[in-house]
Amino acid sequence: MPDDRLLITVAPTGAETAKADCPQLPTTLEEQVATAVECQAAGAAMIHLHIRDDEHRPTLELARLKDAVDGIREATELVVQLSTGGSVHDPLDARLKVLDAEPDSCSLTMGTTNFGDDVFLNPWPFVCELYQLSQERGVVPEFELFDLGQVHALHRLLDKYGLPAGGKVHCDLVMGVPGGMNGTADSLVAAVAALPDVTTSWSATGIGRSTLAVALAALSKGGHLRVGMEDVLTLSRGVPVESNRQLVERVVELGRIVQRTPMTPAECRELLGTSTAVPAGTVGD
Numbered sequence: 001m002p003d004d005r006l007l008i009t010v011a012p013t014g015a016e017t018a019k020a021d022c023p024q025l026p027t028t029l030e031e032q033v034a035t036a037v038e039c040q041a042a043g044a045a046m047i048h049l050h051i052r053d054d055e056h057r058p059t060l061e062l063a064r065l066k067d068a069v070d071g072i073r074e075a076t077e078l079v080v081q082l083s084t085g086g087s088v089h090d091p092l093d094a095r096l097k098v099l100d101a102e103p104d105s106c107s108l109t110m111g112t113t114n115f116g117d118d119v120f121l122n123p124w125p126f127v128c129e130l131y132q133l134s135q136e137r138g139v140v141p142e143f144e145l146f147d148l149g150q151v152h153a154l155h156r157l158l159d160k161y162g163l164p165a166g167g168k169v170h171c172d173l174v175m176g177v178p179g180g181m182n183g184t185a186d187s188l189v190a191a192v193a194a195l196p197d198v199t200t201s202w203s204a205t206g207i208g209r210s211t212l213a214v215a216l217a218a219l220s221k222g223g224h225l226r227v228g229m230e231d232v233l234t235l236s237r238g239v240p241v242e243s244n245r246q247l248v249e250r251v252v253e254l255g256r257i258v259q260r261t262p263m264t265p266a267e268c269r270e271l272l273g274t275s276t277a278v279p280a281g282t283v284g285d
Contacts, residue, residue, distance in 0.1 A: 006260035007203060007224035007268055008251055009172075010039040011048040012244045014230030015087035019056035024242055025229055027052040029064075029071055035244050036072045042248040043262035046079040047072060048107065048142075048226065050086070058087040060094045065101035077265040079274060081105035081142060084130060088118040092126050099137050104274045106134055107172075108141035110150035110157070114179030120146075127153070131161055138165045140274045142172050142203075146180035151194045158196055166273020171195060171202040172226055173218075176210030183210020185217035192221055201271055207231050215251055219258050225251050 012026050012035045019027050026035040036047050051068055053059040069080050082103040084095045099106060108130055113120045134141045141164050145151050154171070163169065173191050176183030181191065183206045195202060203224035206214025211232045215225055227247040235241055235250070252262055263271065 001267060001271055002261075003222070004259055004261050005263045005267055005271075006219075006251075006255040007046065007201070007263045007271060008044045008248055008255075009046040009048055009081070009203060009224070009226040009228075010035075010044040010244050010248055011050075011205070011226055011228035011230035012036075012039070013050045013052065014228075015050045015058035015083075015085075017229070017233065019052070022229070022233060022240075024240075026244070027056045029067055032068060033071045033075050036076045036078055038243065038245040039248045040076045040078050040265070042245050043252040044078065044248050045263045045265045045268035046081055046105070047076075048081045048083060048228070048230070049103075050083050050230065058090070060086050060090055060098060062097060062100055065098060069101050069103055079104045079265055079268045079272065081107060083107045085109055085120065085122075085144070088115055088120050092121070092123075095126075096130060096133060099133055099139050102137075103139060104269070105140045105142055105272060107144050108134065109144040109146065110153040111146070113146040113150075113177065116178045124153070127157065128161065131157055131164075135161070135165050140164055140166045140168070140170070140272045142170050142272075144172050144174055145191065146174050146177055148181065148191060148194060151191055155196050158198060163198065164273070168200045168271070168273035169196065169198050170272050171199060173202065173204040173214075173223075174207070175204060175214050176207035183207060183214045185213065185220075188214065188217045188221065188223075192223070205231055215254055219254060219260065224263075225255075227251050
C-alpha cells in the first residue's frame with residue numbers, strides 16, 4: 001500500500017443525535033444509502049453504520065441491520081462496518097448479535113467509558129467474547145480506543161487471543177468524548193506511541209470541536225481519518241453541517257494539502273484484510 005494513501009471512513013448517523021434536532025441526519029435506509037453513494041463519490045472508502053427504527057430511534061433489530069448492509073453493498077463498493085456499540089442503552093447480548101448481519105467489519109470498543117452523563121459499558125468478558133466471535137465469523141474488527149487504558153487492553157487482548165481475521169490490526173482513536181482522552185495532538189501522539197507493535201494501521205476521530213485538531217494531528221503522524229455527523233454537527237461556529245459529504249470533502253482537501261490520496265474501497269479491503277480473511281493466528285507464534 002503506497003504511503004500516500006488516506007483511508008477516509010464516514011460515520012453518518014450515530015446513536016445520540018435526535019432526528020427532530022437535526023433533520024438532515026440520515027436515519028432511514030434510503031437516506032443512508034444515498035449518503036453512502038455521495039460519500040464514496042467524495043472519497044470515502046468505508047462506512048461506519050448505526051441504524052434507526054421507523055421513529056428514528058437507535059435500534060439493533062437484525063432485519064434492519066441486514067437491510068442496511070445489503071442496501072449499501074448493492075449501491076456502492078464501500079467497506080461496510082457495523083457498530084457493535086449501538087446506543088449506550090443497548091444490552092450486551094443484542095450487541096453480540098450484530099455480527100449476524102454479516103458486515104465486512106465491526107467496531108470493537110476496548111473498555112468501558114464515561115460518555116458525557118452516560119456510561120458506555122464494555123466489560124472485559126464482553127470484549128473477549130465479541131472479539132472471539134469476530135474471529136470465528138471472519139469479520140474484521142476496528143478497535144475503538146477512547147483512552148490509554150484501552151490501548152493497554154488491546155495489548156492484553158491480542159496477547160491472549162491472537163490476531164484478527166485477515167491478520168491485520170486496525171485501530172481508531174476516538175478523541176474528545178467527555179470522559180475519554182482529550183482531542184489534542186499531545187493525546188494522539190501518546191496513544192499512537194502506545195499502540196501494539198503488530199498494529200498495521202490506525203485512524204483518528206475528533207468529536208465536536210476537536211474534529212479539525214485531531215484530523216490535522218493524525219495527518220501529520222501518517223494516520224487515517226474518520227469523519228461524519230455521528231461525531232460533529234457543525235462545520236464552524238454557528239454553521240451546521242448539511243450533509244456527510246461536506247465532511248468527507250473537507251478531509252479530502254486536507255489530505256490533498258499534505259499529498260495524501262483518498263484510498264479506494266478495494267485498497268481499504270487490502271489494508272484491513274477483509275478480502276483475504278484467514279483464521280486468527282497467535283501473536284506469540
